[in-house]
């Protein structure tokens with residue numbers, strides 16, 4: 001159990017800095033200190049943009065689709081299916097032809113591709129602790145909510161997809177999957193909020209893949225250089241897009257459904273070639289997608305499924321204009337015609353309000369308390385002066401080493417505020433004998449990917465990161481998340497610490513707090529209390545001072561963690577047609593009361 005680390009830290013409080021000097025420096029073949037790294041020039045060769053062909057329809061113009069109503073699933077068009085039977089698993093709409101499928105690289109194979117072999121992560125899944133999710137409160141709201149399922153067998157996902165679920169060693173669905181999959185399979189739009197590490201990726205991938213497999217034949221316009229994906233999955237960072245792509249490839253193996261990823265910082269020509277070979281599901285970061293749309297290399301005209309992962313992040317001030325452009329101005333079918341799924345672990349009220357523009361008659365699903373952290377993570381907060389942070393971190397790392405909690409089986413992720421701060425801390429750690437690497441927006445994509453691989457493999461078991469690594473990344477064996485610099489937003493904190501304690505496993509999160517973080521005192525104390533964590537008396541005292549707790553913390557004040565579907569709030573209901581009700585199976589259902597939302601826009605994102 002990870003808590004023993006903290007005890008060792010206390011024991012090693014008197015350790016002198018010279019201890020570290022005695023530690024032999026690990027040999028690392030290709031280390032280049034941050035200040036000496038040559039930035040590689042971008043290999044993107046941007047062809048002159050030209051305007052995309054006139055879209056099939058604009059927002060609000062459902063022309064071209066008979067019955068393009070904004071109502072529920074019943075009225076969704078069939079997007080040119082050749083037959084009306086709709087059943088069966090013919091897979092003709094897939095990007096992989098039968099011959100292509102024979103050539104499909106087996107994502108479950110070992111390096112030689114010789115045999116199917118569980119990789120480490122899949123082996124992990126066999127040990128998922130579902131008991132940890134047994135009592136989790138679930139609430140749904142919206143009209144005619146489809147009932148949840150208890151097993152994958154209860155839903156007809158298709159034989160090939162079921163086989164892949166077995167290959168992934170997913171024995172039964174996680175709570176968010178139990179509820180979200182039947183909702184999406186019934187064709188309904190969905191806003192889903194579930195705790196970090198609880199299986200949201202599969203929750204939106206399975207219905208998309210299954211839906212595309214079911215589509216008897218989707219006739220897509222013929223254009224030599226333009227790709228027409230049927231599904232679009234957007235995520236805020238390159239690494240997360242790659243991860244979703246990797247997962248989706250496993251889920252869609254041998255289904256005939258082709259998944260392609262497009263993200264910035266990597267050569268566009270390679271991505272263009274992939275797209276030309278056919279695409280059913282496009283996973284992308286917004287910037288690269290806009291580029292592809294403007295070059296008319298991708299058209300959104302036949303999109304049937306739109307999924308936004310980390311949806312609150314995608315709709316906050318930093319990304320919202322770009323997302324609006326993609327979803328509303330680039331020819332994508334409007335809500336009610338396409339099916340839209342929004343997923344995150346946090347969903348501030350103001351973001352929910354914005355998200356309404358993208359949804360039609362949607363169901364709101366909350367698994368666990370909205371925006372709360374999972375109980376699987378032991379959270380500690382320590383008062384550390386700015387000038388003492390490095391030595392304190394070293395104490396923590398020494399304690400881990402002494403406990404044997406280091407190396408590949410106990411990775412440590414250290415979050416800092418700035419890119420320069422990340423470089424400098426990485427360098428310092430290295431100089432002091434700790435094998436560390438870093439990931440942030442000023443590193444080239446190649447460096448970022450290398451750093452992540454090195455961390456995952458345990459070669460450098462310490463990763464110093466900005467918020468670019470805060471969301472979505474699913475790295476096995478992250479045992480400890482250190483908030484060296486606390487973020488300014490409690491939701492960012494929730495996502496950061498969520499890099500540990502995933503898929504039912506336990507983890508430890510330590511935060512360094514000082515006078516620079518006063519605005520975080522109240523939300524942090526409340527979050528910790530709500531997650532049954534020990535809140536230090538000094539933090540409670542800071543939190544009780546009324547002037548603190550405002551700032552960028554969107555949830556300050558009120559009954560934050562009872563928060564639910566914002567449509568239930570009376571102020572909203574007055575202006576909108578909300579049908580309320582639903583089948584709340586949760587232990588609570590009180591309205592939110594989030595404070596004002598002030599998005600903490602950081603420069604760390606793609």
Ligand SMILES: Nc1ncnc2c1ncn2[C@@H]1O[C@H](COP(=O)(O)OP(=O)(O)OP(=O)(O)O)[C@@H](O)[C@H]1O
Pocket residue numbers: 121125126128169170171172173174177194195196197198199200201202344345471472473474498499502503
């Ligand atoms: N049904 C299942 N059975 C076993 N393992 C599962 C199941 N569903 C997902 N997992 C595993 O759980 C881990 C976390 O899943 P995932 O990354 O989708 O979480 P998430 O909810 O999207 O997290 P975040 O909020 O951080 O993005 C992954 O390693 C995934 O393979």
